[in-house]
Amino acid sequence: MTLLQLAVIAVVQGITEFLPISSSGHLRLIPLLSDWPDQGLAIDIAVHVGTLFAVLAYLWRDVLAMLGGLVRIGSGMAHPGVRMIVYLAVATVPVMAAGYALTEFVGTEWRNSLEVIAWATLGFGLLLHLSDRIGLTVRRIEHMGLLTAFAIGLAQALALIPGASRAGVTMTAARVLGFERRDAARFSMLMSIPTIVAAGAFAARELVESGDPVLQSNALLAGGIAFVAALIAIAAMMGWLRRATFAPFAIYRVFLGGGLLGLVYL
Numbered sequence: 108m109t110l111l112q113l114a115v116i117a118v119v120q121g122i123t124e125f126l127p128i129s130s131s132g133h134l135r136l137i138p139l140l141s142d143w144p145d146q147g148l149a150i151d152i153a154v155h156v157g158t159l160f161a162v163l164a165y166l167w168r169d170v171l172a173m174l175g176g177l178v179r180i181g182s183g184m185a186h187p188g189v190r191m192i193v194y195l196a197v198a199t200v201p202v203m204a205a206g207y208a209l210t211e212f213v214g215t216e217w218r219n220s221l222e223v224i225a226w227a228t229l230g231f232g233l234l235l236h237l238s239d240r241i242g243l244t245v246r247r248i249e250h251m252g253l254l255t256a257f258a259i260g261l262a263q264a265l266a267l268i269p270g271a272s273r274a275g276v277t278m279t280a281a282r283v284l285g286f287e288r289r290d291a292a293r294f295s296m297l298m299s300i301p302t303i304v305a306a307g308a309f310a311a312r313e314l315v316e317s318g319d320p321v322l323q324s325n326a327l328l329a330g331g332i333a334f335v336a337a338l339i340a341i342a343a344m345m346g347w348l349r350r351a352t353f354a355p356f357a358i359y360r361v362f363l364g365g366g367l368l369g370l371v372y373l
Contacts, residue, residue, distance in 0.1 A: 108146065108325055116146050117329040120154035121336025125162065125296050126344055127235055127275030127356045128363075132224045135269055136367075139221050153326035156307040157333030162296045165341045169297060187249075191297070194251050198260030199301045205264035218269045225367030227270030232360025235279045239353040242282035248290040255284055263298060270364075273299065278353065288348040296341070 116137060123130040138145045163170050169191065176188025184190050262280035266273035274295050281291030347355075 108144075108150070112143050112146070113150070113325055113329045114332055116150060117154050117157065117332035118336045121158055121161070121333040121338075122340045124155070124158040124333075124337055125274050125292070125299070125341050127272050127278050127353060128360055129224075129228060129231075129270050129272035129275060130158075131266075132228055132270035132272070135219060135224060136221075139219070149322055149326055150329050152306050153330040154333040155303050157330035158337040159300065159303040159307060160330075161334050161337035161341060162299060164338060165345075166293065166296060169293075190251075194253070194256035195297060195301055197253055198256045198263065198298050201257070201260045201264040202266065202302065205267055209267055218267075220269075221367060222371045223268065224270035225364050225371055227268045227364075228272075228360050228367060229364025231265075231271045231275055231279070232357045232364060235275050235282075235353055235360070236357035238279040238282040239288070239357070243285040244287045246285045246290070247287060248294050250286075251294065258284065259294065259298070272360075275356075275360075282353075288353065289345060292345060292348055 116134065119133050119137065120130050123133045134146070134151065137143060172188035173192050173195075174188070176186050176190075176192050179186045180189055180192070184193065259277050259280045262276045263273060265271050265276045274292075277295040277298055278288075278291045281294060282288070286294070
C-alpha cells in the first residue's frame with residue numbers, strides 16, 4: 108500500500124467513525140470507486156483502534172469513572188462507573204449475537220455491495236433526521252437504564268448493514284428515546300469501546316503472528332493518523348451539537364446515498 112492510500116483510509120476512518128455517516132460504508136467506497144486494492148482486515152482494524160484511542164482521550168472522565176467502577180464492581184450499581192460498565196455490556200450483546208449469526212448463516216459477501224451501501228446511507232439518514240425532529244431533549248446519560256441501554260444496543264445491531272452507521276443508528280435510537288443530542292453522541296461513542304477493543308485484540312495477535320514488518324509499520328502509521336483525525340472530528344461534532352441539530356449529517360447522507368444510487372442504476 109502507498110503512503111497516500113494509507114493516509115486517505117486513515118483520515119476517512121477517523122472523520123467518519125463517530126459521526127453519524129457510516130465509517131464502514133465510506134471505507135468500502137474507497138476500493139469500489141477507485142483502482143486501489145482493498146486495504147485488508149489488519150489495516151481496517153488498525154484505523155479503528157486509532158479512533159478508539161481518540162474516544163478514550165476525549166471521554167477520559169467517563170473512562171476514569173469506569174476504571175474506578177471496576178475496582179468497586181462488587182459493590183452493586185450505586186457507583187456511576189459500575190452502572191456505565193453494566194449498560195455498555197448490555198448494549199453490546201445484541202451486536203455480538205447478530206454479528207455471529209450473520210457470519211455463520213448468511214456470509215459477508217453482500218456487505219461489499221454498493222447498492223446496499225447506497226440504500227442504507229439514504230434510508231438511515233432519513234431516519235436520523237426524523238428522530239431528531241420528533242425526539243424530545245429531556246434525558247441525560249445519567250438517566251440511562253438497563254432497558255434503555257438494551258434498546259440502543261438492539262439498534263446498534265443494524266450497523267452490521269454497511270452504510271447504516273453504528274454511530275448513526277445508536278444516536279437515532281437515543282434521540283427517539285428522548286436523550287439530548289450531546290448525550291446521545293456521548294453514549295454512542297462509549298458503546299464503541301467494547302466492540303473495538305475486541306476487534307483490536309484479534310488484529311494485534313494477527314499482526315504479531317504475521318511477522319510482516321511492513322504490514323506492522325503500515326498499521327501503526329494508519330492508526331496514528333486515524334487517531335488525530337478522529338479527535339478533531341469528535342471535538343467538532345460535540346461543539347456543533349451543543350448549539351445545533353443532526354440536520355447537516357442527515358442532509359449529507361441523503362445526497363451521498365442519492366449519488367450512489369445514481370451510480371448503481373444509471
